[in-house]
Amino acid sequence: MAFFTALIFAVHPVHTARVTNMTAAFDMLGLLFFLIGFYLFIRYRQTSKGAYYFSSIVVYVLALLSSEEAITFVGIILLYDVCFTNLIHFSKIKQLIKQYSPYLIITLFYVILHILIVGRIGRKLAYFEDSFYITILNSIKAIIFYVKLLVFPVNLSIYQALPKATSILSVPFLISFFILAFLIFAMIISFKRSKIIFFSFGWFFITMFLFYNFIPKSTLLADRYLYFPSIGFCLLLGYFIFRIRDLSFFKKQGKLFSVVVLLVLLIFYLAVTIGRNAEWRDEETLLKKTIETSPISSDAQWKLADYYKKIKN
Numbered sequence: 075m076a077f078f079t080a081l082i083f084a085v086h087p088v089h090t091a092r093v094t095n096m097t098a099a100f101d102m103l104g105l106l107f108f109l110i111g112f113y114l115f116i117r118y119r120q121t122s123k124g125a126y127y128f129s130s131i132v133v134y135v136l137a138l139l140s141s142e143e144a145i146t147f148v149g150i151i152l153l154y155d156v157c158f159t160n161l162i163h164f165s166k167i168k169q170l171i172k173q174y175s176p177y178l179i180i181t182l183f184y185v186i187l188h189i190l191i192v193g194r195i196g197r198k199l200a201y202f203e204d205s206f207y208i209t210i211l212n213s214i215k216a217i218i219f220y221v222k223l224l225v226f227p228v229n230l231s232i233y234q235a236l237p238k239a240t241s242i243l244s245v246p247f248l249i250s251f252f253i254l255a256f257l258i259f260a261m262i263i264s265f266k267r268s269k270i271i272f273f274s275f276g277w278f279f280i281t282m283f284l285f286y287n288f289i290p291k292s293t294l295l296a297d298r299y300l301y302f303p304s305i306g307f308c309l310l311l312g313y314f315i316f317r318i319r320d321l322s323f324f325k326k327q328g329k330l331f332s333v334v335v336l337l338v339l340l341i342f343y344l345a346v347t348i349g350r351n352a353e354w355r356d357e358e359t360l361l362k363k364t365i366e367t368s369p370i371s372s373d374a375q376w377k378l379a380d381y382y383k384k385i386k387n
Contacts, residue, residue: 078312079308079311085344086347090350091297094354105137105144112150149280153273213287215250219236224307230297231368233368233373234295235370237370261279271310278303358381365378
């Protein structure tokens, strides 16, 4: 199952926004440290060896200093304990607080340091359209848009744009809201049936924390934000494809059918990824394609105009 998940993650087209884009290298480094730190924490839970615990803390510091996305680390180790250990119990609350305290203190120190240096909490001071209400409405639409990109990764763009929602009664918003409610409900009921499914959903929702726009950002929606949260989706998909082999419907052919489904999916993702990488070959090609896929994006229009101005065209 881990192999299936890794293959899906390796070729998923949505990752081009981070992997092909060389300016995202610092985030990639931070997220690598995040995964190493998480692995060390898991080894600590499995062996109770202090060396793994302290190494995990050190690597978490490196992750934070490389990418602000690493701030969700505490949420992920808590999710792991909820799903795969028996430590989440009232009788062990003191032990858990003691173990989580270094991570929480480091996180708090990082946030304070960030505010002192940058002078604000988010990337900018104001919310989208100068309204927290409008920002949250459109953020809910954005979450469902992200889910759609993970399931069917076409029309990728460096400047994604959605028609703006201005009312809680607008039909597009209501559709997004009910889909999100269904996903959360599915996550909750999966807890007793499959910890892997619950963990997959939890990974997505937790690592998306910085992109819910509670903290003001200059970009409301972007493909690159899906890079790390997509691990949850890839794990979920890898799990379902792997479990095909256990369905009695296929009898002895379950393993073969499981591999065939995986190969078809990988070929589709790989073809889209190769095509998307070709669009990154130069600035003009990328911006023209961006306007094709996101015609209502003023950022895309402005960037192409600025490019033509730069080359005196």
